[in-house]
Amino acid sequence: MRADPWGLINRAHCYPRLVLAGFRRYSAYRAAMLAGLSTNVVFGLMRVGLLLAVIGERPRVAGYDAAAAVTYVWLGQGMIATVSMWSGFHVAERVRSGDIAIDLGRPWDFQLAELAGDLGRFGYHLVTRMVPPVAFGVLFFPFRWPQRLSTWGWFAVSLLLAVMVSFGIRYLLNLSAFWLVESRGLISIYGVASGLLAGLVIPLHFFPEGIRTILWWTPFPALMQDSLDVFVERGSPLPAVGHQLLWAVLLLLAGRLVQRSAERKLVVQGG
Amino acid sequence: MASTVRAYRRVIGSRLRAQATYRLSFTVELCAQVIAGGLELVTILAVFHNTTSLGGFGRNDVLLMYGLATFGFGLADLAVSQLNHLGELIRTGKFDVLLVRPLGTLGQVLTLDVQLRRLGRAAIGFATLLFALSVADISWSMAKLALLVVAPLAGAVIFSSVWVAACSICFWLVDGREFANSVTYGSSMFNSYPINIFSAWLRRLMAFVVPGAFVAYYPALVLLERTDPLGLPGWLGWTSPLVAVAATAVAGGVWRFAVRHYRGTGS
Amino acid sequence: MSLIEARDLRRTFTLRRKVGRFRRQRHEVVAVEDVSFAIEAGETVGYVGPNGAGKSTTIKMLTGILVPTGGFVRVCGLEPAARRRELAGRIGVVFGQRSQLWWDLPLLESFDLLRDIFRVPRAAHADRLDECVELLEMGPFLHTPVRQLSLGQRMRGEVTAALLHGPRLLVLDEPTIGLDLESKVRLRRFLARLNAERGTTLLLTTHDLDDIETLCRRLVVIDHGRVLADGPLAGLRAEVARERTLVVDLERPVPPLELPGARVAHVENDGSRQHLVFDRERLTAAALITAVAERAPVHDVSVLEPEIADVIRRLYELRESRALPVVDR
Structure with missing residues (x-):
C-alpha cells in the first residue's frame, strides 16, 4: 500500500485546476449550449402540458399540485445537462482508441481527475443550463419556491450528490469498454432508459x-428524483439525500475497483 | 430515371449487407430502440395509473394516437435519420464528395447508411397500434380501413419532411443538430398525445406549422368518430395524404434552398 | 475548345467578425480574384500556392461544388455549378483528405457501387478496373474493407474510383498528402502513364514539388487569390528554383566552409552541421559532397529541394523586381 494512494497530498493542487479547465472547456461551445x-x-x-392535463381539476395527484408539478418539470429540464444525463462518455472512446493508456499513466489519480473535470462542467452548466429553464418556469408558470430556508442548503448538497452519482455511473459505463465490445450499445441503452427511471x-x-x-433499490432516482423531491419539500430531505450519498459512495468505490482491474489489464496486455 | 433508381437500390442493398457483419452491435442497438419505445409506452401507462382521462381521451384512445405517431415516426426515422450526421458531413467536407457525383444530394445523404435497428421503434409503434385497434370500439368501414393503411404512411412522409426541413439548418449552423432534434423528436413526442392538452402556441408550432396533428390526432379522431375538442372539422383526418404531399414539396424546397446557400458560400 | 476555361473567375466570402462584446460586423474576403487560365486536352497542370491562396476554392468552382461570385468558367464545355450532375459524369475528382469510398465495404464493392452511380456500361467498367488493378497492384487488397487499408492503398483505390467512368479530366486535390515515398512514386508513375497513354488531362494541387516535377509540364501559381505565374515548368524552375541546400553532418565542428559555387546559409552545433546553398545548374550535389569531404570527415549528408513556398516567395521577389520571365495573364 502506498502512503498516499490517491495522490491527494502530493498533487492536491492539480485538481482545482482541472475543475477550472472543465469549466472553460465547455464554455467554448456556445452554439451547442x-x-x-x-x-x-x-x-x-410539453411535459408541463402533460402533467397539468393529468392533474386537471383535482387539487393534487400523487402529491403534486399544479405549482409543484411545474417546478418539478423546469427544475428537471435544468438538471438534464447539469447532472449530465446523456453526455460525458468520452473516456469510452479513449479506451477503444487505446489513448486511455496515456491517461492512466499520468501521475494523477485518473478517477479524481475526471471527477474534477466533471465538476467544472457542472459549474458551467449550473449557470448556463440550469438557471435559464428554471427562470423560464418562474416567469411563465406558477412556481413553488422552498418554504424553509434550510431547503436551499439541502438542495445544494443533493444536486452535488446527483452529479457524483451520474459521474459514478458514467465512469463505470466508460470503463466497461475495457471488457465489452458493445459498450457503445450499453451506453445507448442507458441513454434511453435513464430519463424515465x-x-x-x-x-x-x-x-x-x-x-x-x-x-x-437502484441509483436511478438519485440522479434526479431525489433532488427534485428535496426542492419541492416532499417530506424530510434526509432519506433522499441519504439515498444519494449511499449511491455516490458505492459507485465511486466501484469505479475505483474497476479502474484498478482495468489498469491491471492494461499492464498485462501492454495497452 | 430507371438507372437512378437502380443506383439507389444497389447502394441501399450494400448498406444493408454491411450491417450483417456487425450482428452483435446491431442486436444491442435494436434492443436500445425497442427499450426506448417501450419506455414511452410505460410513461403513458404510468400517466393513466393516475388519471382516467387526458384531455377527454381515455387510455386506449391515447394508445391509438401513440401507435399511429410512433409507427409513422419509426418509419421516418428508418428512412431519414442519416440527416443527424449532416453537420458532421459538412464539417468534414464529405458533403463535397457527394456533390461530384451524378446524383442528387438528399438521396445520397439518406443512403449513406440505412440503419435497420431503427425498425425497433417502428415495431413498438406497430404493436401498440395493433393492440389499440383490438381494444378500441371502432365501427369499421372500407374508408376507415383505407385511412388506417394510409395514415401511418402519410405520417412517415410528414415526419420525414419535417426532418429534412429541420436538418437543413445545418447548412447555416454546423452544430444545428440539436435545434433540429427539438423539432423532430419533439414533434414525435408531442403528437403521441392528444394535442388539445398543450398550450395553444406550442400546438400551433408542433401540430400545424410542423403538421404533426395530421399524423395521429386527426386520423385517430376519424377512426374513433370523436369530435375535435378544439372545434376543427372532422374531415381533417382524411387530409393527411394531402398534407404529406404538401410537406414533401416544402421540405424539397427548403433542402434545395439550403444546398444552394451552401454552394453559394462554401461554409 | 479548351477543356477548362476560366475568365476573371472570382469568389468572395462574407465573414462575420466579432466587434466588441456582442456586435458582429460583416466583411468580405476575396478568396479568388479575377483568375483566368485555359487548359487544353492532354495537358498536365500543377495548380500551386501557399495554404489559403485560393487553390481549393478554384477547384471547387471548377468541379461544380461552389458557385462563383463572378466571371466565366466552362469545364468540358459545361457551366460547372449549373450542370453539376452532368459534369460529374465527365470528370474525375480525387480529394486527398476526403474519401469517396465506403469505409465498411470491400474495395471491390465500392467500385461496383460507383459503376451504378455513374451508370458505366459493364464491359467498359470491367476493362478500366482491370487496368487500374494491374497497374496500381491492387489485387491483394481488393476484397479488404476500406477501413482496413493503409493510406497508400486507399489512395490507389480513390484514384481508381475517380477513373472508372472514363473521365477526360482528372482533378486531384492534394493527392499525395501524407503518403510514404513509395506510394507517392507509384501514384505519380500511374498518373503520368494515364496522361501519356489515354491522354487524360490532369489538374492537381499539391505542396510537393516532386509531384509537380514528375507530373506537370505546366504550372499555375496562385497567391492571395490571384494568378502569380503561369507557364511551362521547365522555364519556371530554371529561373526561379535552381538553388538547393546540402546539409552536411561532420565528424567534428569546423568553421563555416568556404567552397566555390556554394555559400553557407546556416550553421548548427558549433559547425558540425552546416547548410550549404548551391545552384543546381552550376554544381552537382556529388561534386559538392566531394569538396566538403576534402575539408572535413563527413558523417552524413542530405539534399533539400526548394519548398514550393520558396519557389513562390522567389516568384514574388522576381515580380517585385519585374524580372518575372513568364506571362502573368
Whole structure:
C-alpha cells in the first residue's frame, strides 16, 4: 500500500485546476449550449402540458399540485445537462482508441481527475443550463419556491450528490469498454432508459407502489428524483439525500475497483 | 430515371449487407430502440395509473394516437435519420464528395447508411397500434380501413419532411443538430398525445406549422368518430395524404434552398 | 475548345467578425480574384500556392461544388455549378483528405457501387478496373474493407474510383498528402502513364514539388487569390528554383566552409552541421559532397529541394523586381 494512494497530498493542487479547465472547456461551445437550451425548453413545455392535463381539476395527484408539478418539470429540464444525463462518455472512446493508456499513466489519480473535470462542467452548466429553464418556469408558470430556508442548503448538497452519482455511473459505463465490445450499445441503452427511471419524464411517484420500491433499490432516482423531491419539500430531505450519498459512495468505490482491474489489464496486455 | 433508381437500390442493398457483419452491435442497438419505445409506452401507462382521462381521451384512445405517431415516426426515422450526421458531413467536407457525383444530394445523404435497428421503434409503434385497434370500439368501414393503411404512411412522409426541413439548418449552423432534434423528436413526442392538452402556441408550432396533428390526432379522431375538442372539422383526418404531399414539396424546397446557400458560400 | 476555361473567375466570402462584446460586423474576403487560365486536352497542370491562396476554392468552382461570385468558367464545355450532375459524369475528382469510398465495404464493392452511380456500361467498367488493378497492384487488397487499408492503398483505390467512368479530366486535390515515398512514386508513375497513354488531362494541387516535377509540364501559381505565374515548368524552375541546400553532418565542428559555387546559409552545433546553398545548374550535389569531404570527415549528408513556398516567395521577389520571365495573364 502506498502512503498516499490517491495522490491527494502530493498533487492536491492539480485538481482545482482541472475543475477550472472543465469549466472553460465547455464554455467554448456556445452554439451547442443555446441549441441544448432551446431543446430543454421545448420539451419542458410539453411535459408541463402533460402533467397539468393529468392533474386537471383535482387539487393534487400523487402529491403534486399544479405549482409543484411545474417546478418539478423546469427544475428537471435544468438538471438534464447539469447532472449530465446523456453526455460525458468520452473516456469510452479513449479506451477503444487505446489513448486511455496515456491517461492512466499520468501521475494523477485518473478517477479524481475526471471527477474534477466533471465538476467544472457542472459549474458551467449550473449557470448556463440550469438557471435559464428554471427562470423560464418562474416567469411563465406558477412556481413553488422552498418554504424553509434550510431547503436551499439541502438542495445544494443533493444536486452535488446527483452529479457524483451520474459521474459514478458514467465512469463505470466508460470503463466497461475495457471488457465489452458493445459498450457503445450499453451506453445507448442507458441513454434511453435513464430519463424515465430517474424520474425525468414523469415523477417516479406516478408509478405504482411496487415499481417505486424496486426503483429505490437502484441509483436511478438519485440522479434526479431525489433532488427534485428535496426542492419541492416532499417530506424530510434526509432519506433522499441519504439515498444519494449511499449511491455516490458505492459507485465511486466501484469505479475505483474497476479502474484498478482495468489498469491491471492494461499492464498485462501492454495497452 | 430507371438507372437512378437502380443506383439507389444497389447502394441501399450494400448498406444493408454491411450491417450483417456487425450482428452483435446491431442486436444491442435494436434492443436500445425497442427499450426506448417501450419506455414511452410505460410513461403513458404510468400517466393513466393516475388519471382516467387526458384531455377527454381515455387510455386506449391515447394508445391509438401513440401507435399511429410512433409507427409513422419509426418509419421516418428508418428512412431519414442519416440527416443527424449532416453537420458532421459538412464539417468534414464529405458533403463535397457527394456533390461530384451524378446524383442528387438528399438521396445520397439518406443512403449513406440505412440503419435497420431503427425498425425497433417502428415495431413498438406497430404493436401498440395493433393492440389499440383490438381494444378500441371502432365501427369499421372500407374508408376507415383505407385511412388506417394510409395514415401511418402519410405520417412517415410528414415526419420525414419535417426532418429534412429541420436538418437543413445545418447548412447555416454546423452544430444545428440539436435545434433540429427539438423539432423532430419533439414533434414525435408531442403528437403521441392528444394535442388539445398543450398550450395553444406550442400546438400551433408542433401540430400545424410542423403538421404533426395530421399524423395521429386527426386520423385517430376519424377512426374513433370523436369530435375535435378544439372545434376543427372532422374531415381533417382524411387530409393527411394531402398534407404529406404538401410537406414533401416544402421540405424539397427548403433542402434545395439550403444546398444552394451552401454552394453559394462554401461554409 | 479548351477543356477548362476560366475568365476573371472570382469568389468572395462574407465573414462575420466579432466587434466588441456582442456586435458582429460583416466583411468580405476575396478568396479568388479575377483568375483566368485555359487548359487544353492532354495537358498536365500543377495548380500551386501557399495554404489559403485560393487553390481549393478554384477547384471547387471548377468541379461544380461552389458557385462563383463572378466571371466565366466552362469545364468540358459545361457551366460547372449549373450542370453539376452532368459534369460529374465527365470528370474525375480525387480529394486527398476526403474519401469517396465506403469505409465498411470491400474495395471491390465500392467500385461496383460507383459503376451504378455513374451508370458505366459493364464491359467498359470491367476493362478500366482491370487496368487500374494491374497497374496500381491492387489485387491483394481488393476484397479488404476500406477501413482496413493503409493510406497508400486507399489512395490507389480513390484514384481508381475517380477513373472508372472514363473521365477526360482528372482533378486531384492534394493527392499525395501524407503518403510514404513509395506510394507517392507509384501514384505519380500511374498518373503520368494515364496522361501519356489515354491522354487524360490532369489538374492537381499539391505542396510537393516532386509531384509537380514528375507530373506537370505546366504550372499555375496562385497567391492571395490571384494568378502569380503561369507557364511551362521547365522555364519556371530554371529561373526561379535552381538553388538547393546540402546539409552536411561532420565528424567534428569546423568553421563555416568556404567552397566555390556554394555559400553557407546556416550553421548548427558549433559547425558540425552546416547548410550549404548551391545552384543546381552550376554544381552537382556529388561534386559538392566531394569538396566538403576534402575539408572535413563527413558523417552524413542530405539534399533539400526548394519548398514550393520558396519557389513562390522567389516568384514574388522576381515580380517585385519585374524580372518575372513568364506571362502573368
